[in-house]
Amino acid sequence: MNWSIVTDNAGMFVQATGLTIAISLATIVLSVVIAFPLAIMRDLPIAPLRAAVATYSWMTRAVPALTLLFLAYYGLPQFGIFLDPVPAAIAGLTVSAAGYNMEYIRAGILSVPATQYEACKALGMPLVMALRRVIIPQAMRTILPPLTSNLTLLVKGSSLASLVAVSELTGQGMALISFTYQPVPILIAIAIIYLILNTVVVAIQAMVERRFSIP
Amino acid sequence: MALPILQIRDVTKSYNTLQVLKGISFDVLEGTVLGIIGASGSGKSTLLRCLNMLVPPTEGDILYQGQSVVSRRVDGRDVKKSERELLLYRTQVSMVFQSFNLFPHMTALENIMEAPVHVLRRPRAEVREEALALLDKVRLSHRRDQYPHRLSGGEQQRVAIARALCMRPRVLLFDEVTSALDPELKGEVLTVMRDLAAEGMTMVSVSHEMGFIRNVADEVVFMEHGVIAEKGNPKEVLGDPQTPGLQSFLKSVRD
Amino acid sequence: MDVLFQQWPRFMSALWLTVWMFTLVTIVSTLIGAALAILAERFGPVLGVPLRIYAWIFRGVPELVVLLICYLALPYLGLDLGSVGSAILAFTLIGIAFQSEIFRAGLASVDARMIEASRGLGMGWWLMTRRVIVPQVLRVSVPSWATFLAGNVKAFALASAVAVTEIMTVTRQTMAISKDPFTLILFAGFLYGAIASVLMVLEIVISRYLTHRYGPANGGGAA
Numbered sequence: 297m298n299w300s301i302v303t304d305n306a307g308m309f310v311q312a313t314g315l316t317i318a319i320s321l322a323t324i325v326l327s328v329v330i331a332f333p334l335a336i337m338r339d340l341p342i343a344p345l346r347a348a349v350a351t352y353s354w355m356t357r358a359v360p361a362l363t364l365l366f367l368a369y370y371g372l373p374q375f376g377i378f379l380d381p382v383p384a385a386i387a388g389l390t391v392s393a394a395g396y397n398m399e400y401i402r403a404g405i406l407s408v409p410a411t412q413y414e415a416c417k418a419l420g421m422p423l424v425m426a427l428r429r430v431i432i433p434q435a436m437r438t439i440l441p442p443l444t445s446n447l448t449l450l451v452k453g454s455s456l457a458s459l460v461a462v463s464e465l466t467g468q469g470m471a472l473i474s475f476t477y478q479p480v481p482i483l484i485a486i487a488i489i490y491l492i493l494n495t496v497v498v499a500i501q502a503m504v505e506r507r508f509s510i511p
Numbered sequence: 512m513a514l515p516i517l518q519i520r521d522v523t524k525s526y527n528t529l530q531v532l533k534g535i536s537f538d539v540l541e542g543t544v545l546g547i548i549g550a551s552g553s554g555k556s557t558l559l560r561c562l563n564m565l566v567p568p569t570e571g572d573i574l575y576q577g578q579s580v581v582s583r584r585v586d587g588r589d590v591k592k593s594e595r596e597l598l599l600y601r602t603q604v605s606m607v608f609q610s611f612n613l614f615p616h617m618t619a620l621e622n623i624m625e626a627p628v629h630v631l632r633r634p635r636a637e638v639r640e641e642a643l644a645l646l647d648k649v650r651l652s653h654r655r656d657q658y659p660h661r662l663s664g665g666e667q668q669r670v671a672i673a674r675a676l677c678m679r680p681r682v683l684l685f686d687e688v689t690s691a692l693d694p695e696l697k698g699e700v701l702t703v704m705r706d707l708a709a710e711g712m713t714m715v716s717v718s719h720e721m722g723f724i725r726n727v728a729d730e731v732v733f734m735e736h737g738v739i740a741e742k743g744n745p746k747e748v749l750g751d752p753q754t755p756g757l758q759s760f761l762k763s764v765r766d
Numbered sequence: 767m768d769v770l771f772q773q774w775p776r777f778m779s780a781l782w783l784t785v786w787m788f789t790l791v792t793i794v795s796t797l798i799g800a801a802l803a804i805l806a807e808r809f810g811p812v813l814g815v816p817l818r819i820y821a822w823i824f825r826g827v828p829e830l831v832v833l834l835i836c837y838l839a840l841p842y843l844g845l846d847l848g849s850v851g852s853a854i855l856a857f858t859l860i861g862i863a864f865q866s867e868i869f870r871a872g873l874a875s876v877d878a879r880m881i882e883a884s885r886g887l888g889m890g891w892w893l894m895t896r897r898v899i900v901p902q903v904l905r906v907s908v909p910s911w912a913t914f915l916a917g918n919v920k921a922f923a924l925a926s927a928v929a930v931t932e933i934m935t936v937t938r939q940t941m942a943i944s945k946d947p948f949t950l951i952l953f954a955g956f957l958y959g960a961i962a963s964v965l966m967v968l969e970i971v972i973s974r975y976l977t978h979r980y981g982p983a984n985g986g987g988a989a
Contacts, residue, residue: 360920
């Protein structure tokens, strides 16, 4: 096992890991931000809106993320939209993740008992205020576990970007392998890095869940 | 001479084919306590929820201080009031629920302060002072930073009453507020209600507590199958029931 | 679009390849994953800890990387399975990791009082497992299992990265000679989506049936 391949190229690994982290973070933030309004739209009393959001949710959960990335990178140029690899990857991953996130958020909101809405009404609270100050804070306890698990998946998902020409960790790794013909140390190093990233995300997940729990 | 603060006129409520309220009319005089009793299914909870328009009546009218809260006149037509218009009304006619319905993610003090600060937009410092005074009044000052899940049922209900009171309502509605409590905890809540009545608060209470009704209420209404079967002074109505319905109801409650 | 019609046979054989790979991986990983979870329960931490470590690794490393390890690294260590073989191995290893976690959680959800009652009635371990624990576990795990499968189908698209002629590969090759890559990719997505949708519907149907027959997953008697 020739570990010098890894150590010699440490700088490149660090850079590639940085890009992986950047892509993951961007996807995490964007997919959650998009998912909240979608989740609320899903249960509004406007039928076409509900149908549209429900269709979006189903499709993004049934279609592979890779397909969405390909659509963003290879398909959009047909319509005159030329995205660079990184934005295309982020777009594809975000659209894919938002569908799942929306379902988790929705389940959390639906889990808040109707009596809480009643109490807010009886105190004269308008619906938007009730959602913001009473319903969603409670919903977070149900939303967070599946939502944060999904977000750890996004770290793994960032590896798909390598298939649309992004030089993140997996992409760089593949390039280095074809250059040096030393797949074993390189792939083991890559696997270990992803596991470390995962551990960090899980630790952050635990911290966030604790912040939202009630002492 | 006390004026009617709430007037209920021929209120009916139907859910599809099921008619729960079949023409209810009565007045609530300011500063008095009205008790509503009846078997389950008699419509008493629905009636209470009509009073603060959580449930709008199918037909009939409800007047608060002489003005209808069900609809308003627009160009000669009656237009049903929207949820937004009703929000203000509900800050003046507050409700306390059977299952307390405290906000689990806020402390007792925060629960009480929430609506006055954010709905009535009163200054926070002033609301905090009032909230602390109310906690003192319901004898829960020592629990003010506790979260609901750490409070007993009786304590939670007393916080709920303080929460409703902090809105400075003109009328307080109580929906079987002691029914979900263990017997030894009911007393502390009933004591608070008795003190409120003595201070002149207008109260409408749906209740099974005959002792409370007999001693504290100024008037009692007995409901049966969606209509008012008997009405009057508690000592007379409960002491000498005229209808067979009330007679058997009182017997079942006593047992 | 005529490119699509031209290449239709290739898409169909790619679809078939995806379907049977997926079926094989599902069956093997479910059986092994469930068995490992049960054995870990029986034999305690000796088996349990290595299993948890295995699961942590294969759930934490991206599927693409596992694929590359099987396809590129294993031959160097003497095991060359070719592209389809590597893909099947990779997805099976990952599948076992997820399934063992799903069933471990299912087993953990069995109320200890149920076990107490069974033992109090004189049931041996095997009898208890068969008649009391497994039905409970299925009730809790099957929805998660079905959901995982529905999501897993889509991962097979990655097999295209190691030269397996499944749907995505055929799509890429066809894109090169087509003027309408968007529609092609959409079509590929639709093919996967169809398979995944079937599984998603299956999951909903199963969950509803189980709830109807046996009550909600965590409700019922013991409350």
